Amino acid sequence: MPAMNLIEPIVAEAARFAELRRDLHAHPELCFEEHRTSGLVAARLAEWGIEVHRGLAKTGVVGVVHGRDGGACGRMIGLRADMDALPMTELNTFAHASRHPGRMHACGHDGHTAMLLAAARHLARARDFDGTVVLIFQPAEEGGGGAREMIADGLFERWPVEAVFALHNWPGLPAGHFAVSPGPVMASSNELRCVLTGKGGHAALPHLAVDPVPAACQLALAWQTVVARNVRPIDAAVVSVTMLRAGEATNVIPDQVELQGTVRTFRVETLDLIEQRLRELAHGVAAGFGLQADFALRRNYPPTVNHAAEAAFAAEVAREVVGAEAVHAQEPTMGAEDFAYMLQARPGAYLFIGNGDGAHRAAHGPGHDAGPCTLHNARYDFNDALIPTGASFWVRLAQRWLARPR
Numbered sequence: 001m002p003a004m005n006l007i008e009p010i011v012a013e014a015a016r017f018a019e020l021r022r023d024l025h026a027h028p029e030l031c032f033e034e035h036r037t038s039g040l041v042a043a044r045l046a047e048w049g050i051e052v053h054r055g056l057a058k059t060g061v062v063g064v065v066h067g068r069d070g071g072a073c074g075r076m077i078g079l080r081a082d083m084d085a086l087p088m089t090e091l092n093t094f095a096h097a098s099r100h101p102g103r104m105h106a107c108g109h110d111g112h113t114a115m116l117l118a119a120a121r122h123l124a125r126a127r128d129f130d131g132t133v134v135l136i137f138q139p140a141e142e143g144g145g146g147a148r149e150m151i152a153d154g155l156f157e158r159w160p161v162e163a164v165f166a167l168h169n170w171p172g173l174p175a176g177h178f179a180v181s182p183g184p185v186m187a188s189s190n191e192l193r194c195v196l197t198g199k200g201g202h203a204a205l206p207h208l209a210v211d212p213v214p215a216a217c218q219l220a221l222a223w224q225t226v227v228a229r230n231v232r233p234i235d236a237a238v239v240s241v242t243m244l245r246a247g248e249a250t251n252v253i254p255d256q257v258e259l260q261g262t263v264r265t266f267r268v269e270t271l272d273l274i275e276q277r278l279r280e281l282a283h284g285v286a287a288g289f290g291l292q293a294d295f296a297l298r299r300n301y302p303p304t305v306n307h308a309a310e311a312a313f314a315a316e317v318a319r320e321v322v323g324a325e326a327v328h329a330q331e332p333t334m335g336a337e338d339f340a341y342m343l344q345a346r347p348g349a350y351l352f353i354g355n356g357d358g359a360h361r362a363a364h365g366p367g368h369d370a371g372p373c374t375l376h377n378a379r380y381d382f383n384d385a386l387i388p389t390g391a392s393f394w395v396r397l398a399q400r401w402l403a404r405p406r
Contacts, residue, residue, distance in 0.1 A: 002326035018384035021114035022096035028085030031140030057149035063135035075131035078164035081116035082141035094364035111382030115390035173354030181330035184266035186304035189336030215289035216257040
């Protein structure tokens with residue numbers, strides 16, 4: 001861990017919030033079902049004298065901490081943590097492993113919630129700032145679009161923050177280090193689906209059928225040329241066909257073949273181009289084989305694009321907390337994040353905090369360091385050593401932002 005300028009009261013209570021984090025880990029809840037989690041969050045905030053609002057996006061929680069001026073200056077900053085788990089079975093066997101098969105905190109949202117709660121505790125106790133800190137505990141990041149739903153429920157109308165920030169742990173980045181950069185840092189997430197319909201028949205009499213299987217194979221290969229031959233080489237994009245469904249018997253030509261997959265881009269314009277070319281190829285290949293094509297591209301999360309001034313400000317604060325040598329440029333990833341919706345609505349930045357290489361799991365006993373500690377992996381576990389680092393960053397970010405000139 002780097003040499004750090006942490007807030008001593010937060011460090012002193014680190015074990016308390018690590019215990020809370022492990023409780024959340026043991027009781028994971030899926031998107032829009034975070035009833036226990038949101039109840040725990042709301043209870044802690046209320047216990048610390050923080051104004052609590054519930055019900056945004058069903059299970060979302062907003063805590064409002066006014067500074068020494070009671071918020072009279074009207075300035076606001078938003079800090080966001082996600083709360084939901086993933087629909088997967090945990091393979092860890094330590095004491096705080098998931099007690100619910102098929103549900104697991106495999107992305108560290110339990111840790112994100114604990115870090116923001118630790119910051120909330122200190123902000124409520126110190127109130128050494130003017131203005132208001134809006135603590136956003138968001139449900140349903142994992143595919144549910146909870147950020148979009150909180151905004152639709154009036155999040156930024158009720159609390160018109162000047163800027164909003166989020167922090168996500170990042171395995172592989174040294175523990176306690178930060179990474180932040182301006183511009184696109186996470187890709188858009190989109191689902192493609194195409195059904196090719198022909199005429200089924202006996203596999204021994206293909207001339208009496210209109211076989212969609214060879215066409216589907218041709219189409220899957222043709223789609224791979226879109227990024228290679230239509231997208232500008234300097235624009236990162238991914239087209240992956242991940243599912244191909246057809247047939248029920250080896251001697252039957254099916255009527256239909258279904259192809260599904262994902263499209264990832266950093267620019268909406270690139271996505272527009274890819275969608276157009278995928279659609280054209282689907283109908284063109286289908287026509288060449290005498291088939292009908294039903295093509296659709298479902299746009300899920302937009303790209304996560306950091307605002308330049310806010311990213312620079314967050315990097316400056318991170319350097320104050322962990323030192324310049326522990327703050328890095330953010331390498332964009334093709335993963336997606338629904339904080340993108342908040343960055344479309346307000347200026348802000350999305351940062352990574354290093355979760356380390358997974359060695360922290362060894363403290364749970366022999367065998368608990370086995371398997372990769374990567375995101376969305378059944379052996380993953382959040383590194384509790386990050387809680388005081390992340391919480392100290394949140395507090396200093398809020399203090400510094402609200403103290404800066406408008």
